[in-house]
Amino acid sequence: MRPGNPEFGKNPPGLLREVDGDHDLRREFATKNGAYVEFYRALVASIQDGKPFPVTPQDAVDTMTIIELAKQSQDEGRRLDFVSR
Numbered sequence: 440m441r442p443g444n445p446e447f448g449k450n451p452p453g454l455l456r457e458v459d460g461d462h463d464l465r466r467e468f469a470t471k472n473g474a475y476v477e478f479y480r481a482l483v484a485s486i487q488d489g490k491p492f493p494v495t496p497q498d499a500v501d502t503m504t505i506i507e508l509a510k511q512s513q514d515e516g517r518r519l520d521f522v523s524r
Contacts, residue, residue, distance in 0.1 A: 448473035497523065 485492040
Protein backbone atom coordinates (compact mmCIF):
# COMPACT_ATOMS: atom_id res chain seq x y z
CA MET A 440 0.00 0.00 0.00
CA ARG A 441 1.34 3.44 -0.90
CA PRO A 442 1.20 6.61 1.24
CA GLY A 443 -1.42 8.23 -1.03
CA ASN A 444 -3.92 5.43 -0.34
CA PRO A 445 -6.64 6.56 2.14
CA GLU A 446 -6.17 3.29 4.08
CA PHE A 447 -2.40 3.81 4.46
CA GLY A 448 -1.41 3.64 8.13
CA LYS A 449 -4.82 2.51 9.40
CA ASN A 450 -4.63 -0.34 11.89
CA PRO A 451 -7.30 -2.88 12.84
CA PRO A 452 -8.41 -3.18 16.47
CA GLY A 453 -6.05 -4.97 18.81
CA LEU A 454 -6.89 -7.87 21.11
CA LEU A 455 -6.16 -7.69 24.82
CA ARG A 456 -6.05 -11.04 26.61
CA GLU A 457 -5.56 -11.49 30.33
CA VAL A 458 -5.31 -14.97 31.81
CA ASP A 459 -5.23 -15.48 35.56
CA GLY A 460 -6.03 -19.02 36.67
CA ASP A 461 -9.48 -19.90 35.35
CA HIS A 462 -10.18 -16.26 34.46
CA ASP A 463 -9.63 -15.63 30.73
CA LEU A 464 -10.58 -12.14 29.57
CA ARG A 465 -10.44 -11.17 25.89
CA ARG A 466 -11.50 -7.83 24.50
CA GLU A 467 -10.83 -5.73 21.44
CA PHE A 468 -9.55 -2.19 21.74
CA ALA A 469 -8.95 0.57 19.24
CA THR A 470 -5.37 1.09 18.14
CA LYS A 471 -3.77 4.30 16.94
CA ASN A 472 -3.16 4.62 13.26
CA GLY A 473 0.41 4.69 12.06
CA ALA A 474 2.00 8.06 11.34
CA TYR A 475 4.61 6.63 8.99
CA VAL A 476 4.90 9.65 6.70
CA GLU A 477 5.50 11.97 9.68
CA PHE A 478 8.10 9.55 11.07
CA TYR A 479 10.14 9.64 7.86
CA ARG A 480 9.78 13.42 7.59
CA ALA A 481 11.23 13.66 11.10
CA LEU A 482 14.05 11.30 10.09
CA VAL A 483 14.91 13.53 7.10
CA ALA A 484 14.80 16.66 9.29
CA SER A 485 17.10 14.97 11.80
CA ILE A 486 19.64 13.97 9.15
CA GLN A 487 19.50 17.12 7.03
CA ASP A 488 18.81 19.83 9.59
CA GLY A 489 20.11 18.34 12.83
CA LYS A 490 16.67 18.46 14.47
CA PRO A 491 16.07 16.07 17.37
CA PHE A 492 14.76 12.68 16.31
CA PRO A 493 11.43 11.80 18.00
CA VAL A 494 12.60 8.30 18.99
CA THR A 495 15.56 7.96 21.32
CA PRO A 496 17.93 4.99 21.20
CA GLN A 497 16.58 4.01 24.64
CA ASP A 498 13.01 4.05 23.26
CA ALA A 499 14.11 1.58 20.57
CA VAL A 500 15.87 -0.69 23.09
CA ASP A 501 12.86 -0.61 25.43
CA THR A 502 10.50 -1.48 22.57
CA MET A 503 12.57 -4.50 21.54
CA THR A 504 12.90 -5.59 25.18
CA ILE A 505 9.11 -5.44 25.65
CA ILE A 506 8.54 -7.48 22.47
CA GLU A 507 11.07 -10.10 23.60
CA LEU A 508 9.54 -10.24 27.11
CA ALA A 509 6.05 -10.67 25.62
CA LYS A 510 7.21 -13.66 23.57
CA GLN A 511 9.07 -15.16 26.52
CA SER A 512 6.01 -14.61 28.74
CA GLN A 513 3.81 -16.43 26.23
CA ASP A 514 6.30 -19.29 25.81
CA GLU A 515 6.72 -19.77 29.56
CA GLY A 516 3.12 -19.01 30.54
CA ARG A 517 4.08 -16.51 33.21
CA ARG A 518 4.26 -12.77 33.80
CA LEU A 519 7.61 -11.09 33.43
CA ASP A 520 8.67 -7.71 34.74
CA PHE A 521 9.96 -4.94 32.50
CA VAL A 522 12.67 -2.62 33.72
CA SER A 523 14.04 0.11 31.46
CA ARG A 524 17.83 0.23 31.65
